[in-house]
Amino acid sequence: MSHDQRFGLQRHARLPGPLRLDGGGSLSPVEIAYETYGTLSPDGGNAVLICHALTGDQHVASVHPRTGKPGWWTRMVGEGRPIDPARHFIVCANVLGSCMGSSGPASLDPLTVKPFAMSFPVITIRDMVRAQAMLLDHLGVGKLAAVVGGSMGGMQALSWAATYPERVARCVVIASTARHTAQNIAFHEVGRQAVMADPKWQGGAYYDDEPPAAGLAVARMAAHITYLSEAGLTEKFGRRLQGRDAKSFGFDADFQVESYLRHQGISFVDRFDANSYLYITRAMDYFDLAEEHGGRLANAFKGSATRFCLVSFDTDWLYPTAESRRVVHALNAAGAAASFVELSSPYGHDAFLLDSPELNRVVDGFLKAAA
Amino acid sequence: MSHDQRFGLQRHARLPGPLRLDGGGSLSPVEIAYETYGTLSPDGGNAVLICHALTGDQHVASVHPRTGKPGWWTRMVGEGRPIDPARHFIVCANVLGSCMGSSGPASLDPLTVKPFAMSFPVITIRDMVRAQAMLLDHLGVGKLAAVVGGSMGGMQALSWAATYPERVARCVVIASTARHTAQNIAFHEVGRQAVMADPKWQGGAYYDDEPPAAGLAVARMAAHITYLSEAGLTEKFGRRLQGRDAKSFGFDADFQVESYLRHQGISFVDRFDANSYLYITRAMDYFDLAEEHGGRLANAFKGSATRFCLVSFDTDWLYPTAESRRVVHALNAAGAAASFVELSSPYGHDAFLLDSPELNRVVDGFLKAAA
Known part of the structure; x- marks a missing residue:
């Protein structure tokens, strides 16, 4: 195994921007730290974007440089896995606002050359998605074969499908929700x-x-x-x-x-x-996909040609099955293609990160069937 | 309404002790702040002890002297209520370890004449119950017509029935549990x-x-x-x-x-x-009634002549119905008389403190039927 395979291709893009933000301001330049695995096919049709959760990072399938731990989703991403660098060009970017190399409150404000701290603009899930879209433009990726995410990653996946429907062929949303509840x-x-x-x-x-x-x-x-x-x-x-x-x-x-x-x-x-x-x-709490579309969740997916796959876990009380079902109802109402399964696991919300042959079968089947 | 009726009979007992504690130490003297409502009948058979929850106090049915708010359970205790000073001699004592007048970490250590702070001994639910028993001795109350409590109050009620079975005719346990779970x-x-x-x-x-x-x-x-x-x-x-x-x-x-x-x-x-x-x-986390009785909950109630009434609420996820059911199974196994009802409420654990005509009917019926 080469150095690059073990550690992934740790990359960093400094994009000029400006990135217009939901809060009204803008960000320029936009720093994005990311990793890629595999090679973009000549027709560009094999790109898979993986979106990480609240405290996740871009090291989805390669060693974390700071902790020395293996990637956080090697069960799903890697050789012989549903998302496989032998077949896919896999991109995973540290989200906007985070601290693993992408622009966030710890980044230097170019105006003051000091960390932004609380002068960093408050961002939304959609802002994260827009930053990822800028990265994909930079990488020459047009349409995604799939966008895949669990938890907050699933929120981004939904937001991708709603914001750039023409760029998303398949959307996999695991243990997630279209809105944050009061709890x-x-x-x-x-x-x-x-x-x-x-x-x-x-x-x-x-x-x-x-x-x-x-x-x-x-x-x-x-x-x-x-x-x-x-x-x-x-x-x-x-x-x-x-x-x-x-x-x-x-x-x-x-x-x-x-x-x-x-x-x-x-x-x-x-x-x-x-x-x-x-x-x-804050970005997660602000997330309510229906609210961004006139208060009706189905509007977010109207006329969408994206195929959706939703997975929930029966013991997940953070984003319980009812929230996934709500998304599926909206997809049905919008006439979008949606498959949905609730898996059984004793491990609650964390189940999406743990060993789950069933989850792997569902994602593998969905990605292959739609190809 | 007289001053005493509005504010209850705020009382304070300084008992010589020593109170032997589960942790091995002892406490002497033992200060207990309490309130009473109603009058002890000549045969002493109308005493009801009410046990309060984690942040509760002795002001169960009269104005809180510090906040000026009405008592915390006026829906259950008062004229025309299931627990009625016209019929019952009602006692409610601030639990050991608390801060409303009973011995706790803010009390003065008689040895140093400074607050105990963290040199106060770590106590258990059973220690709280033993202190209450000392208070009842002081008040001349032998057998309780009933001990009643919700949440941590229910733990004390169960501990009362297990520790002093001969002193408890009826035991009402609402939205509670016989042990603290990992969560x-x-x-x-x-x-x-x-x-x-x-x-x-x-x-x-x-x-x-x-x-x-x-x-x-x-x-x-x-x-x-x-x-x-x-x-x-x-x-x-x-x-x-x-x-x-x-x-x-x-x-x-x-x-x-x-x-x-x-x-x-x-x-x-x-x-x-x-x-x-x-x-x-800490006392609540240490609470596991089975553990105190050789690992078998039924042992806590073996041969008990106490009559039990358990109530849970369907949306209570802190002490869910399954925990009450577990107690009822143990009571059945011990041959004790037990009634059990799960009430429906949208308000979760807090339901026991809120307006619930059904809860009042259950408690009223249980107290009257057993008389």
Whole structure:
């Protein structure tokens, strides 16, 4: 395996822009960090865009340069997988607002040559999609064979199909939703308040000092609970104690689930920027595809020739099956081609990232059948 | 209405103890703040103990002296209500570890004449119950006509029936559980970490300075989401914006649900001690009635002559119906008399505190039928 295969082709584009934003402002230049796998076919018909989730990155199928961990979706993307560099030209870009090389609050503002921090414009899911479209123009990719995403990646996939219907042949939306509900917003707001309550946050201007690690860790812990099912937590941890025979009658991590959550919080702050967490959760909370189309979700897909595949998991309570079904109803009402399956898994929302032969079969079948 | 009727009989007992604690230590003296309503009958057979929830207090049916708000359960307790001072001698005591007058981390340690802070012993639900038993001894109440509680109050009611079966004629357990699950523990741990991440917490020794209000507010916000159902949040707030026509594209509270949660967090810190929050959540996480009885829940109720009434709400995802059913199965296995009903409500866990004629009918019928 060559260096490039193992680490992917880590690339970076500095696009002149300007990128017009839903909030009214614009961004120029637009930095986009991305990876590609495979080769664009002569007719350009084999491009697959993969969209990542809230805290994901462009390292979908190759080693993460900072953590040394394998790509986050090697179960779906790679040799012999449903999305295969032998057949597809695979693009995965770090979303706008994130912190892995694309423009975000930690980027330098060209005007002040200091990090944007909270002067970075508030962005939307559609803004992320527009930035990805600029990247594809830059790469010479016209029409996508497929756009594929789970969780926030699924929101981008839906937004792609609604914003650039002529550029999307197939759209795969996994464990996702067309809008954030009040409960989704509430959990994100807790996370944002946890970050902003940390005195080290300093109104976002912490880049010369220590980051608000404690606040961000609490935010991650709260969010992490929503990624797992109650049954999954019980199966994995139950009430088992952490390396002890008896309760400590203190406030250390007595239970394994406490220790696990603390670890999730602490390890997260090493790889993620707190301001990016604020901006991306805000973009997700703002997401309501129906609202962008006159209040009727079906309008987002009217006359679309895109073929859609939706997958939900029965124990996902963050974006439950009912939300996928709502999208399918809208697709049906719009006359768009849609397949939908609810898969069974004990692992809640996180199931889309875990080993799921059924998920792989569904995606593989959908991508091949539509070819 | 007299002063005493409006404000209840605010009372305070300083009991010599010692109170032996599950953690191995003991407490002496034991301070208990409580209220009573009605009069103990000559045969002593009309006493009802009401146990409050995590952030509740003794002001069950009379004005809260600090907030000026009416009692927290006037729908259930009062003239013409299922628990009626005209018929019952009603006792409600602030739980051990709390901050409304009973011994807790904010109390003065008699040895140092400073607040205990984190040197207060870690307590259990059973310790709270033992303290209540000491109070009842002090009040001359032998056997309870009923012990009644919702949420953590229900845990105490179950613990009462298991610890002092001969003192409990009837036991009413509403929206509660016989153990904290991994998910329950996880949410509490997020709250504790939010408090402890606040630099103002100072290892608990903040009583001469400002309290860790920001951390406690975040803890309350996270917990509050678990008290409401997804459907209830959608009905109450949906994606409605807060006093604006359009999104702000900033980080103020754009959505009504954000504003509501922030208010819940901020108003909570005015009435609650952060260290008490740590201690009481810990007691709840430690609660597993089966574990205290050789790992078999039915053992907790073996040979019990107490009559039980369990009520759950269909949208309560904090202590879902399955947890009540588990208790009922154990009661059946132990040969104890148990009635059980799942009520329908859109309001999630909080339903037990809200207007519910059905709940009132169930409790009223149970208390009268068993008389």
